[in-house]
Amino acid sequence: MTRDDPDALTVNVAAMLAEPRGSVRDLAFDDLDLELGDELTLAAPADARFRLTRTNRGLLVDGDVRAVLAETCSRCLRPIEVELQEEIDEEALPSIDLATGKPLDPAVEPEIARLTGHHEIELEPFVREAIQLGAPIAPLCRPDCPGLCPECGEELGSGPHDHGDAPIDPRLEALRAFRVDDDGETA
């Protein structure tokens, strides 16, 4: 869905269904603002290109999605942007018999997307799933990100990092002292 038109990714293909096998439609969508669920956020609107091809039983759906996700480096926790380019290679079948108008059994090939009863193809789920599948499980700000020091929490790799035997962080020292006091009072 775009910001201007939330239903832009639902396209009526009734005319295509009346065309012979092999007929083609090219569709382009810019400025897509998608809800991706709790875990994923777009850093910028996404773009999608589709080529629909009429087959003898429905439509082939070839697509190409470009998106930028707002992520967090899984090692150093820095906010990062992850660029994705994902291919879509799917199929969509009518939900009603084109000759008789009767509903087709949705239990047949349930994994294949269906057109709506109004001969519309809903492209939004294809785009959303492509982005969800392409999103890295453990995104990194750079492939060799050394992450955070387990002792002091500072970023590693930004120069020499050696605590020696010195106190780690004045704030931690203060906290430690506070805890001792606290124990003394409650004992």
Ligand SMILES: [Zn+2]
């Ligand atoms: Zn990192």
Ligand SMILES: [Zn+2]
């Ligand atoms: Zn450290």
